[in-house]
Amino acid sequence: MVGGVFSRFKIPLLLAPALLVLGGLFAGGLYAALVQSLGYFPAIGMTEVSLDAYREVLGSRRFLDSLLLTFYVAGVSTVLATVLAVLAALALRRSPSRISSVIFQVPITVPHLVAAVGIALVVSQTGLGARLAASLGLIGEPAEFPALLYDRYSVGIILTYVWKEMPFVALVVLAGLRGVAGELEEVARTLGASAWQRFWYVVFPVISPGIVAASLIVFAFTFGAFEVPFLLGRSYPTILPVMAYDEYRSVELTDRPAAMAINVLITLVTALTAALYLRLSRRIGGRRGSS
Amino acid sequence: MGRRKRPGGLGLALVASLVALPLLPLLLWAFTGVWRFPDLLPSELSLRGWEYVAGGGGRAPEAILNSLLIGVAATAASVAVGLPAGMALGGYEFRLKGLVIFFVLLPILVPPLASTMGIHLTFIRLGLADTAFGVFLVHLIPTVPYTAIILTSVFAERGGEMEEAARTLGASPWQTFRHVTLPRAVPGIAVASLFAFLLSWSQYALTLLIGGGSVITLPMLLFSAASGSDPVITAVLTVVFALPALLALVVALRFLRGHGDERDLPFLGRPS
Numbered sequence: 001m002v003g004g005v006f007s008r009f010k011i012p013l014l015l016a017p018a019l020l021v022l023g024g025l026f027a028g029g030l031y032a033a034l035v036q037s038l039g040y041f042p043a044i045g046m047t048e049v050s051l052d053a054y055r056e057v058l059g060s061r062r063f064l065d066s067l068l069l070t071f072y073v074a075g076v077s078t079v080l081a082t083v084l085a086v087l088a089a090l091a092l093r094r095s096p097s098r099i100s101s102v103i104f105q106v107p108i109t110v111p112h113l114v115a116a117v118g119i120a121l122v123v124s125q126t127g128l129g130a131r132l133a134a135s136l137g138l139i140g141e142p143a144e145f146p147a148l149l150y151d152r153y154s155v156g157i158i159l160t161y162v163w164k165e166m167p168f169v170a171l172v173v174l175a176g177l178r179g180v181a182g183e184l185e186e187v188a189r190t191l192g193a194s195a196w197q198r199f200w201y202v203v204f205p206v207i208s209p210g211i212v213a214a215s216l217i218v219f220a221f222t223f224g225a226f227e228v229p230f231l232l233g234r235s236y237p238t239i240l241p242v243m244a245y246d247e248y249r250s251v252e253l254t255d256r257p258a259a260m261a262i263n264v265l266i267t268l269v270t271a272l273t274a275a276l277y278l279r280l281s282r283r284i285g286g287r288r289g290s291s
Numbered sequence: 292m293g294r295r296k297r298p299g300g301l302g303l304a305l306v307a308s309l310v311a312l313p314l315l316p317l318l319l320w321a322f323t324g325v326w327r328f329p330d331l332l333p334s335e336l337s338l339r340g341w342e343y344v345a346g347g348g349g350r351a352p353e354a355i356l357n358s359l360l361i362g363v364a365a366t367a368a369s370v371a372v373g374l375p376a377g378m379a380l381g382g383y384e385f386r387l388k389g390l391v392i393f394f395v396l397l398p399i400l401v402p403p404l405a406s407t408m409g410i411h412l413t414f415i416r417l418g419l420a421d422t423a424f425g426v427f428l429v430h431l432i433p434t435v436p437y438t439a440i441i442l443t444s445v446f447a448e449r450g451g452e453m454e455e456a457a458r459t460l461g462a463s464p465w466q467t468f469r470h471v472t473l474p475r476a477v478p479g480i481a482v483a484s485l486f487a488f489l490l491s492w493s494q495y496a497l498t499l500l501i502g503g504g505s506v507i508t509l510p511m512l513l514f515s516a517a518s519g520s521d522p523v524i525t526a527v528l529t530v531v532f533a534l535p536a537l538l539a540l541v542v543a544l545r546f547l548r549g550h551g552d553e554r555d556l557p558f559l560g561r562p563s
Contacts, residue, residue: 018376029406091302111493118313134329224402263405274400
């Protein structure tokens with residue numbers, strides 16, 4: 001009977017389409033990237049498996065510069081976004097939730113390229129910032145305004161990430177503040193704790209696991225993201241995903257294993273971050289469940 | 292400390308204006324005719340950029356159409372594949388469930404660039420590279436996990452009592468699905484579809500890799516405009532690119548009115 005067979009294999013049957021699609025495209029793609037990073041590339045006559053690409057990549061100055069830049073951009077963006085998110089959440093905790101929700105959802109929903117172009121139009125040498133500086137008499141020519149795009153310190157990229165990612169962390173913090181943390185704070189207030197004591201000893205310990213989890217997501221994303229640095233970054237050093245892309249598009253087909261090796265390294269770092277996040281959020285979930 | 296009511300208006304205004312800051316020059320540039328350097332506002336307005344988007348010589352209409360078609364296709368496929376997965380993950384307990392959820396979540400957390408570069412060679416062999424169908428396929432890497440996870444939380448939030456009642460009354464599995472499960476899942480499916488569409492619409496890197504410059508979507512066009520020197524065209528394309536997200540936000544807010552509380556991205560706060 002069809003019904004009987006269906007109910008017996010119900011769960012595998014329901015899962016099969018999604019697992020096939022993700023298995024074929026995502027896992028299959030990752031597997032291919034791994035195999036190609038090991039130098040196995042029959043299409044261009046490379047059939048020997050080796051770690052040469054990794055040796056070459058890890059030993060190159062370009063990769064090292066790129067790795068440092070990537071950690072710098074992802075690290076600074078994550079820290080700034082997180083700190084500002086906590087401040088923004090504290091500022092908006094007493095506002096009606098519909099208003100704070102609208103304010104924070106706008107940057108979350110808008111695509112990254114929109115944020116990048118908007119930030120560029122604010123901080124470029126002919127942007128709103130430079131115009132404001134000129135009308136205040138601080139600068140005379142556009143060129144006197146500091147270069148914040150394609151610059152050494154990746155200011156444009158970091159500002160874009162902070163604008164895009166801060167609201168996501170802020171919503172997580174806000175949910176914490178309006179939940180258990182808020183109730184505990186009331187108790188502490190009744191017991192005579194000062195505003196700072198209430199924040200540091202009561203509110204912060206309750207909301208911090210959520211903050212850490214959310215900032216891990218931000219770090220994993222900014223570490224592996226491609227388009228904002230591709231648009232607003234310098235040509236050397238580039239962020240790792242852009243370097244992988246450049247190697248991949250190189251005319252020399254023998255550069256492909258190196259591109260794939262970089263990809264595998266990016267995947268390892270982000271997967272590790274993701275695993276940390278999942279562990280942490282499970283712990284948070286578990287504690288919530290038991291309370 | 293002793294104060295009961297804090298003046299929250301100042302903080303609110305500050306946060307709101309920081310959020311609005313990068314969007315402001317976009318809107319101004321989109322309607323600019325002339326905007327000389329030190330001026331704080333354009334001295335002449337024009338609709339030049341909008342004429343370009345409407346088809347005045349450029350490839351904008353084609354790009355917008357491509358983005359829409361690929362987005363709709365990716366949405367339909369993601370829901371078709373994500374709905375059953377969401378029913379299984381949200382509605383049942385089974386062995387290895389944690390592992391399956393991890394596997395479904397991974398493409399969200401790990402950048403899809405690596406797997407897309409890896410699969411490129413296979414796509415070339417199969418004749419899928421440089422085609423809209425190939426681009427549609429790689430867009431599924433981020434859209435399927437989101438739809439599956441959103442629908443998982445939808446099915447996890449409610450029990451299966453109605454289905455059981457339907458089966459007890461003699462309904463077949465298909466009848467139960469068609470007349471009980473599906474109608475109740477419609478709001479969740481709508482949210483998941485919205486997410487899937489926005490994700491596909493926003494994709495740049497995957498389209499660039501697999502489309503190889505032959506499949507022109509809106510972000511492809513926007514990217515080359517942004518690397519060029521015409522801020523008016525760039526701003527207009529960016530506003531059009533942001534439009535579905537803002538529309539979706541308006542719809543979602545109306546939709547969630549009854550709940551009264553904000554909802555963060557359904558997957559991110561609680562993945563399991």
